[in-house]
Amino acid sequence: MSSYREIDVLDETKPILLVQDTDTRKMYVKKPIPAHNRELYNKLQVFSFSGIPQIHEFCETEEGLFLYEDYISGQTLQTVLNESFNLPEDAAVDIVCQLCDILSPLHRCDPPIIHRDIKPSNILLTPSDHVILIDFDASREFDAGKPEDTVLLGTREYAAPEQYGFGQSDARSDIYALGVLLNKMLTGTYPRYERPAESLGEIITRCTALLPEQRYASVEELKSALISRSSKSLPPCPVRKSHPILAFLLSIAAIMIGSSLSIPTKTSTQHLMQDHICVTLWLLFLVMLLCNIGGISDKLPILRRSTVSGFLFWMLFSGFLAAGLLRLLYLF
Template sequence: MQYFAEDFDPQEYDSLTDLSGNENVTLMCHNETKKLIVRKIISGINKELYKQLVHVRHKNLVQVMGLEETTSNCYTYEEYINGETLAEILAKGPIQEEKAVHWIRQLCEAVRLLHEQSPSIIHRDIKPDNIMLSSDGVIKLIDFDASKEFTPNKQRDTQLVGTPNYAAPEQYGFASSDPRTDVYAMGILFHELITGYKPNEINFSYKGRYGKIIQKCIELDPKKRYQSVQELERQLGVHEVTGLIEHIPGFRTGTWWKKEIALGAYIIIAVFMTASVCSEWNLHGNIVKSLAVLGCWVILFVPPYILITNFLRLREKLPLLRSKFIIVKVFGAVLYLLLWLLLFSSTTSIERRL
């Protein structure tokens, strides 16, 4: 039995080597394009689910390109991901909250798409080993060996699968797995990303900004959890908006006197800029010229402010400045300085002509 995507032909690929010493996973290379893929030996139990996954494409899901069953084995052909598992990353220590939220939101997109299939696909084994961060910074959910198609009104799972400490109680025969099962595992993962530990491994409870979200995810009773990944996504979005003020320089440390000084400085700058615009309006009565003056002040202050204070860590996201090499960073800083001066010069020139 063979079931392949329309744009995939395994005959065009040559086997290279077992991946990471695992004889069940083979790295393969396209004859012409040199594109790499992975061939895996899987249990035949989930072959119908893998056939469904051939038609599911998303940047945060490993791409399944085909399924092939022989007399001896059942194989899947999947996208090769150049990167690290979250387990390998966590071995180096916990992740900053901002980055952890970004990764969880990417994971939400992948899991939501699985749940939106007909029938819904429940992953049932969300854990650091089954999530990869590609070399270009994209989260990828992999390994569907424990997954199942959701059956409404089913009393309990017939197969007890999952990984201890990540599997929800219903995966141990107490009820049937459903989308809330994956929400539970995502809560455990979220906690581990931020603290470096799973909730049951430590004697203290995480009390940070996302503590209530995590606690709701990992409720033992599925009815008390978020009822869908969409609910979890919405709550994460609300926290990102309300938490924006915590990223503003002067407010990031939480120290009251620094907040007072920062607030005073921001008020003075705002008053100064407003006074300049109003003065220009009183002199010339030209709204366009007044807005041009405001634009000059914004261009003068905002770009240096963002780069110097690293607001929202934008400095770490800009091309060249995020490089590991000092010479590239210096070149990037000089280039951005020249662009800033050119932009400011152009704006002031336009303002004078008005």
């Protein structure tokens, strides 16, 4: 321990410290761990799983057992949710899919390693949008010979029913937590209060079923369901991809249509010009949506969910806006 210099306190409640190796100058996280988890952490160190911090070494003192693991720069998902309440659908699904990739080799161990405490504060997001799963203090190895967990651990709302003594936790317990997590990222609350509609809501409902056998059997199956959900939605029209040439041709057509607008004979020349300008701008806006000029379609939440219905919504919305502008101009 003398070869490490304390730099900062990362968590005062545990406590977890940021330290630096005085020889290599490399940064590590020093944290206390329960003595009964030493064997589990030994296995995590040997296997070097991707998506979790690499364990450097252990140190046992009179104060207890400590481990030193790689320091990974980033912020917790809890911090992100505190700032933005919820996440876009694509970002939330990507985080869960990355967690599935992290949990997959853990669940395939013999015996399987179950995290049992998947929640926003235990998920680290790096600047490059990689997901890191931390804090395995509540983890355990699945024991087929035990009818229930001997130690009840986990976090309320995220812990599966079997973690409260109704059975033994296994890989499906982590799947339950992933369903709650996905719901939290999308709605800002828990499944018992509100759930997303359509396919993602169905996936969350299956993940959080009370009976483990009614959930997805593996994280691989859950990830497959999340990926395939997009193929069940409406086929994309030219909104996702930018089409500058098509946009140029459609813009010319929009200008021609707007300039040749048919109007009542009693309309004044001034109002005629206003009509032409408003209709032309409205048509050009639709061209921008249709061809995703400047990535405008990707920035509109409704278009991110359903291409066709989103386009129709913005067409009607912008049409009413143009009509309102025309009405306003007629007052002057």
